Amino acid sequence: MAFLFKRNPKTPAELVRAMNEQVTKLDSTSDKKKVQDEVTRYLTSVKNILNGEETLNGNFSESQPDQIGQLALEVYATDSLYLLIQNLSNIEFDSRKIVTLLFSSLLRRKIGTRSPTVDHLLSRPKALICLMKGPENPETSINTGSMLREVIKYEQVTRLLLNEPIFWKYFAYCEYGSFETSTEAFMTLHDLLTTHKKVASDFFNTHLNRFIENINKLITSTNYVTKRQSIKLLSQLILDKPNYNLMTTYVNSPHNLKLIMILLGDKSRNIQLESFDVFKIFIANPRKTKAITDILVKNRDRLLVFLKEFNTDKKDDDLFIIEKRFVIEQIEELPKIIPASVNNENDPQRSSNPNIAAQHVYSQTKGNLGSDSPGLQYRSD
Amino acid sequence: MRTYSVDQFQMYEELGRGAFGVVYRAKDKVAGIDVAIKQVDLESSDEIKEIQQEIKILSTCNTDHVTKYYGCFLKGSKLWIIMEYLGGGSCSDLLTAGPFSEEVIGLIMFQLLQALVYLHENGKIHRDFKAANVLISNTGVVKIGDFGVATQLSNNMSKRNTFVGTPYWMPPEIIKHKEYHYTADIWSLGITAIEMAYGKPPLSEFHPFDVLFKIADEPSPTLGSSFSTEFNNFVDQCLQKDPSRRPTAKILLNHSFIKKGSKTSSKQIINLIDKKVRWEIETGNNTKIYYTPTHHSEETIRQIVVPSSPTKPDGNSLQTLGVNGETHDAEWRLRRDFNRILNQSFNTVAEKYNLSTSQYDSLVKFQTTLMDSVLLSSDQQYKDIFNKFIKLILKKVMKSDKPLLKERLLPRLYLNMESELAEDDIEELLFSRWAEGMLSGWGDLDNST
Numbered sequence: 001m002a003f004l005f006k007r008n009p010k011t012p013a014e015l016v017r018a019m020n021e022q023v024t025k026l027d028s029t030s031d032k033k034k035v036q037d038e039v040t041r042y043l044t045s046v047k048n049i050l051n052g053e054e055t056l057n058g059n060f061s062e063s064q065p066d067q068i069g070q071l072a073l074e075v076y077a078t079d080s081l082y083l084l085i086q087n088l089s090n091i092e093f094d095s096r097k098i099v100t101l102l103f104s105s106l107l108r109r110k111i112g113t114r115s116p117t118v119d120h121l122l123s124r125p126k127a128l129i130c131l132m133k134g135p136e137n138p139e140t141s142i143n144t145g146s147m148l149r150e151v152i153k154y155e156q157v158t159r160l161l162l163n164e165p166i167f168w169k170y171f172a173y174c175e176y177g178s179f180e181t182s183t184e185a186f187m188t189l190h191d192l193l194t195t196h197k198k199v200a201s202d203f204f205n206t207h208l209n210r211f212i213e214n215i216n217k218l219i220t221s222t223n224y225v226t227k228r229q230s231i232k233l234l235s236q237l238i239l240d241k242p243n244y245n246l247m248t249t250y251v252n253s254p255h256n257l258k259l260i261m262i263l264l265g266d267k268s269r270n271i272q273l274e275s276f277d278v279f280k281i282f283i284a285n286p287r288k289t290k291a292i293t294d295i296l297v298k299n300r301d302r303l304l305v306f307l308k309e310f311n312t313d314k315k316d317d318d319l320f321i322i323e324k325r326f327v328i329e330q331i332e333e334l335p336k337i338i339p340a341s342v343n344n345e346n347d348p349q350r351s352s353n354p355n356i357a358a359q360h361v362y363s364q365t366k367g368n369l370g371s372d373s374p375g376l377q378y379r380s381d
Numbered sequence: 382m383r384t385y386s387v388d389q390f391q392m393y394e395e396l397g398r399g400a401f402g403v404v405y406r407a408k409d410k411v412a413g414i415d416v417a418i419k420q421v422d423l424e425s426s427d428e429i430k431e432i433q434q435e436i437k438i439l440s441t442c443n444t445d446h447v448t449k450y451y452g453c454f455l456k457g458s459k460l461w462i463i464m465e466y467l468g469g470g471s472c473s474d475l476l477t478a479g480p481f482s483e484e485v486i487g488l489i490m491f492q493l494l495q496a497l498v499y500l501h502e503n504g505k506i507h508r509d510f511k512a513a514n515v516l517i518s519n520t521g522v523v524k525i526g527d528f529g530v531a532t533q534l535s536n537n538m539s540k541r542n543t544f545v546g547t548p549y550w551m552p553p554e555i556i557k558h559k560e561y562h563y564t565a566d567i568w569s570l571g572i573t574a575i576e577m578a579y580g581k582p583p584l585s586e587f588h589p590f591d592v593l594f595k596i597a598d599e600p601s602p603t604l605g606s607s608f609s610t611e612f613n614n615f616v617d618q619c620l621q622k623d624p625s626r627r628p629t630a631k632i633l634l635n636h637s638f639i640k641k642g643s644k645t646s647s648k649q650i651i652n653l654i655d656k657k658v659r660w661e662i663e664t665g666n667n668t669k670i671y672y673t674p675t676h677h678s679e680e681t682i683r684q685i686v687v688p689s690s691p692t693k694p695d696g697n698s699l700q701t702l703g704v705n706g707e708t709h710d711a712e713w714r715l716r717r718d719f720n721r722i723l724n725q726s727f728n729t730v731a732e733k734y735n736l737s738t739s740q741y742d743s744l745v746k747f748q749t750t751l752m753d754s755v756l757l758s759s760d761q762q763y764k765d766i767f768n769k770f771i772k773l774i775l776k777k778v779m780k781s782d783k784p785l786l787k788e789r790l791l792p793r794l795y796l797n798m799e800s801e802l803a804e805d806d807i808e809e810l811l812f813s814r815w816a817e818g819m820l821s822g823w824g825d826l827d828n829s830t
Binding site: 094179183 | 452
């Protein structure tokens with residue numbers, strides 16, 4: 001009798017306990033297949049509680065909110081989510097999707113304005129940390145990634161995760177392993193930095209230099225996808241209003257300008273276009289430092305030649321055309337270096353030191369950097 | 382998990398192409414199996430996300446009736462997606478040789494419904510169901526493929542709403558931009574059933590734009606009285622305009638038409654592949670696009686267009702004719718080569734002379750007889766006899782002192798041939814020279830096709 005009882009749990013709480021028991025066995029059992037099948041069986045029962053059961057005529061019976069409530073309570077009490085996530089790669093392929101379903105269904109559950117699952121995860125963050133390590137397990141990185149991005153939607157969770165040391169590993173994960181795993185990791189990184197503007201801006205204020213150092217590594221990656229996605233992320237972050245600090249710091253560094261100019265000349269048209277979105281900020285900055293102006297002046301003619309030919313076929317993108325015209329105008333206004341050979345030899349001072357003129361022009365064009373810059377509009381998304 | 386890279390694959394011919402990439406057959410040198418590789422140039426799409434999404438869908442499917450996804454890797458800006466290779470080709474390829482019988486359609490639908498049950502249980506709607514996306518393995522297993530039409534990978538709703546592609550399979554609710562559900566696939570399945578019964582989907586005589594209005598406004602298409610009541614009922618069930626009244630895939634599995642179809646032998650599907658091969662032989666035109674092999678370094682990979690070449694056999698269909706192992710390969714190459722010679726000769730003649738229907742038919746008939754007798758017939762003894770027979774005829778004509786007869790039948794090359802040569806040598810020379818003579822005759826043709 002006890003045996004039968006064990007095999008067919010009567011209540012959601014019993015079901016969760018029975019499932020946990022099997023899940024903990026997964027790693028050590030000698031008959032993995034059998035334990036896997038047991039776990040699958042219990043997870044299927046969990047799915048039926050969450051979605052309702054499919055009846056013979058193909059309709060679904062209503063799911064019972066009180067059943068789900070009982071299930072949730074037991075999941076919290078026994079740290080079941082952590083167990084399942086930790087053992088995910090030992091769970092059978094199709095059943096992993098039920099774990100994802102359980103995770104996201106519980107997340108969406110609300111009591112008043114509270115999200116009990118978020119509270120539970122925040123009070124015991126080891127499940128979250130385990131999810132963050134997802135890219136290290138390529139077989140399940142798609143499952144862990146999608147769970148993680150579900151929970152990142154909650155501001156407190158993002159705040160917690162951005163301050164965990166493991167967050168910095170994501171810059172490495174983006175270049176690590178298969179296409180699936182690395183792009184999955186990138187999506188998570190992207191969401192962590194863009195979903196909650198205030199949280200991200202606080203993060204940038206405290207970790208600015210370390211972030212710039214890391215994102216610069218990504219935009220100079222040899223991997224086409226990493227390069228293309230990270231330069232796009234960078235331009236998006238720089239143009240997010242709350243990240244003003246990131247923007248001014250980034251566009252005042254001559255090192256960064258050099259990186260972006262190299263990318264502007266990348267053989268990929270998409271990478272060129274994405275880096276133009278960062279380059280234009282350097283140009284639009286009315287308070288350029290001398291170091292930045294120097295680089296631009298030195299490359300004035302080359303930049304003008306390049307920009308005139310730059311994506312001339314994008315005729316239907318009005319915003320791009322306006323921005324490009326603005327950038328060209330700004331560069332044209334830079335002082336011109338007159339080559340020594342053409343220049344009057346009696347005036348060596350001028351030819352060898354063109355930056356005096358540059359400084360002069362730029363000290364006169366002060367203004368506020370932002371949306372009121374003439375001719376330049378920021379994309380909002 | 383295995384890490385894939387270019388040097389693990391030997392590229393063969395092109396299988397298909399679409400707006401988003403090209404699909405090649407390739408040999409996976411590590412696993413020792415044939416695979417289909419789709420190359421998508423990420424540089425040509427504005428969003429990488431769409432492709433990521435599709436790979437995610439593929440990689441989370443693990444079922445017999447959905448094309449298996451093995452993995453992918455980046456080479457520059459090109460994403461190589463490695464998938465199961467299905468030698469039988471797509472159902473729309475097979476349909477070019479004629480419509481399918483009711484029993485076969487039943488069996489195909491049975492297998493497709495199993496795939497749909499899996500997809501729908503896993504929260505996936507295929508949304509692009511049609512014969513072109515139904516693929517057949519060499520052993521006659523039916524699978525939903527995601528590369529039959531290469532646009533498939535990135536096919537999402539926004540794309541469909543711009544009416545790119547052919548809307549014949551679209552359910553009314555998608556055309557009307559209404560909310561849709563899993564049952565959208567059931568409608569398309571019904572249309573695909575009709576497509577298989579007639580060789581083309583309903584309304585195919587109309588322009589795609591008109592079709593959209595017709596699907597939305599007119600009564601649902603029906604199958605027709607020449608088919609069984611069960612089949613008609615199955616199609617009617619699928620093609621209910623109100624999506625909520627359409628049965629689920631799970632329920633349709635119990636439909637009497639499907640029950641019956643499930644008992645059909647998969648041999649019948651293999652027969653379809655054979656039929657297609659014969660049809661190709663009859664009509665000619667087997668120009669394939671090959672990848673130059675990856676012998677030296679990956680940098681040397683270039684895409685070139687050549688007619689099917691004897692050293693790189695096309696695995697499309699001939700391999701299914703029941704030969705195995707070593708002999709399989711040799712036999713297969715032989716068929717390919719002979720097929721090529723027959724087709725090219727036929728094309729040369731057809732191009733030179735404006736053939737009348739009866740002339741055309743007679744030539745096709747003769748060519749079929751030749752192919753059947755030399756290589757395809759399952760009666761080994763007959764094949765031997767026939768080979769002897771044709772050789773004997775040629776020999777006798779050649780050795781005869783009837784110049785007029787010689788002139789009629791033999792290429793000019795042989796007319797002055799030394800008659801002292803030993804008989805077997807003559808035979809050998811005859812065949813090789815004859816082949817050469819034919820080849821030199823088609824130089825121009827090769828370039829023009």
